[in-house]
Amino acid sequence: MTRRKIQIKKIDNTTARQVTFSKRRRGLFKKAQELSTLCDAEIALVVFSATGKLFEYTSSSVQQVIERHGLLSSNFDKLNQPSLDLQLESSTSAALSKEIAENTHELRKLMGEELQELNMKELQELEKLLGSGLKRVRDAKGEIVLKEITSLKWKGSQLMQENKQLKQMANQQIHTLELELEQGQSSEPIGDFIHSDPSQDHDSSGTSLKLGLAFPNGI
Amino acid sequence: MTRRKIQIKKIDNTTARQVTFSKRRRGLFKKAQELSTLCDAEIALVVFSATGKLFEYTSSSVQQVIERHGLLSSNFDKLNQPSLDLQLESSTSAALSKEIAENTHELRKLMGEELQELNMKELQELEKLLGSGLKRVRDAKGEIVLKEITSLKWKGSQLMQENKQLKQMANQQIHTLELELEQGQSSEPIGDFIHSDPSQDHDSSGTSLKLGLAFPNGI
DNA sequence: TAGCCTATCTATAAACT
DNA sequence: TAGTTTATAGATAGGCT
Numbered sequence: 001m002t003r004r005k006i007q008i009k010k011i012d013n014t015t016a017r018q019v020t021f022s023k024r025r026r027g028l029f030k031k032a033q034e035l036s037t038l039c040d041a042e043i044a045l046v047v048f049s050a051t052g053k054l055f056e057y058t059s060s061s062v063q064q065v066i067e068r069h070g071l072l073s074s075n076f077d078k079l080n081q082p083s084l085d086l087q088l089e090s091s092t093s094a095a096l097s098k099e100i101a102e103n104t105h106e107l108r109k110l111m112g113e114e115l116q117e118l119n120m121k122e123l124q125e126l127e128k129l130l131g132s133g134l135k136r137v138r139d140a141k142g143e144i145v146l147k148e149i150t151s152l153k154w155k156g157s158q159l160m161q162e163n164k165q166l167k168q169m170a171n172q173q174i175h176t177l178e179l180e181l182e183q184g185q186s187s188e189p190i191g192d193f194i195h196s197d198p199s200q201d202h203d204s205s206g207t208s209l210k211l212g213l214a215f216p217n218g219i
Numbered sequence: 220m221t222r223r224k225i226q227i228k229k230i231d232n233t234t235a236r237q238v239t240f241s242k243r244r245r246g247l248f249k250k251a252q253e254l255s256t257l258c259d260a261e262i263a264l265v266v267f268s269a270t271g272k273l274f275e276y277t278s279s280s281v282q283q284v285i286e287r288h289g290l291l292s293s294n295f296d297k298l299n300q301p302s303l304d305l306q307l308e309s310s311t312s313a314a315l316s317k318e319i320a321e322n323t324h325e326l327r328k329l330m331g332e333e334l335q336e337l338n339m340k341e342l343q344e345l346e347k348l349l350g351s352g353l354k355r356v357r358d359a360k361g362e363i364v365l366k367e368i369t370s371l372k373w374k375g376s377q378l379m380q381e382n383k384q385l386k387q388m389a390n391q392q393i394h395t396l397e398l399e400l401e402q403g404q405s406s407e408p409i410g411d412f413i414h415s416d417p418s419q420d421h422d423s424s425g426t427s428l429k430l431g432l433a434f435p436n437g438i
Numbered sequence: 439t440a441g442c443c444t445a446t447c448t449a450t451a452a453a454c455t
Numbered sequence: 456t457a458g459t460t461t462a463t464a465g466a467t468a469g470g471c472t
Contacts, residue, residue: 003452021258039240040269048261221467
């Protein structure tokens with residue numbers, strides 16, 4: 001985009017491609033963040049480099065996203081009876097399968113009725129059309145899988161983040177407790193540990209304690 | 220960015236915000252696509268407008284994504300023991316993908332068989348048929364989105380549950396500490412809890428996750 | 439609400455360190 | 456391999472329709 005205009009196609013030179021990837025990736029994430037901030041939008045962005053390295057950005061808090069999804073899903077209430085989350089999960093999949101089955105059946109029926117009327121010469125047209133249809137189905141399929149990745153990773157990140165915060169809080173509490181005990185005071189305040197407080201909501205911070213996982217096994 | 224530079228903060232004027240959202244969203248998606256093409260990267264981008272409208276882009280081909288997914292999942296297992304829930308989730312999606320694949324195949328086969336029988340010049344009918352087919356595909360897509368939504372919702376609840384457990388464990392640690400200190404013992408064990416380890420450092424997600432507070436409700 | 443225009447601002451390709 | 460510079464392509468805020 002600058003000294004020279006470039007074509008939007010895969011960059012052959014490996015080094016150049018990697019450099020461009022770094023630069024543009026940063027630019028993309030910046031844009032995503034700006035959009036989120038400027039327009040109050042929730043954004044999830046996941047990028048896998050050609051070498052499989054993962055980069056991601058998400059603007060949202062778990063709760064906000066869930067709420068938003070809650071709103072959205074209410075639009076689909078006609079199709080699925082919303083109840084407990086766990087139930088939704090399975091019933092949705094079932095509904096999808098059923099829907100697909102029905103669609104297939106319906107299409108077949110249509111074909112049986114209409115195709116007989118078709119001229120042989122329209123075969124190319126049909127092929128073309130069907131091809132695009134199939135492509136869409138494949139795309140949809142791809143999306144399902146990618147979605148899964150996105151949400152899985154997303155969840156993982158959130159979990160780790162929360163773990164960090166939890167540990168930080170615990171650390172503080174323990175220090176407080178130690179001090180108090182050293183001074184022969186009672187340990188009343190400990191009850192508060194769990195509640196703590198969420199006042200630091202905005203993303204201005206950027207403080208990340210690299211505490212790692214406290215409970216690597218079994219959670 | 221143009222007539223005047225603007226501050227990156229939420230745009231007050233509703234109309235202006237909406238206009239900016241439209242423009243920048245398009246720009247963001249374009250950038251995402253360019254990055255994907257230029258650098259052979261896989262990208263998933265999901266944007267919720269402030270009003271809850273959903274926009275998304277994903278660059279993937281099924282194969283690539285599945286492969287990458289395999290890698291990612293195994294990496295993840297090092298950090299989080301795969302819970303039963305997650306395993307179920309995966310198998311559910313796999314089944315779904317398979318289902319779709321089968322349907323696709325069936326459709327193609329149907330077409331292949333029936334096309335030989337075509338005779339009338341009913342291109343219009345064909346168009347109609349295809350149109351309804353595409354509609355079905357779109358509907359299926361809608362279902363997919365629904366699935367994603369409910370899945371995320373479900374994961375959210377799971378996350379909260381896991382954090383509950385985390386907190387309980389932390390609490391136990393504190394109680395243990397408290398007892399030990401009261402008994403004049405050293406607090407060795409605590410070291411493990413607090414320090415944990417920073418091995419998971421090279422951030423794949425250099426992008427600060429603005430996840431907000433972990434325990435907004437004092438769960 | 440959606441486009442178009444265009445002066446400006448930002449991102450970035452290429453070169454260099 | 457990463458940071459800096461620079462010239463230029465691209466994105467877009469504010470206006471207008």
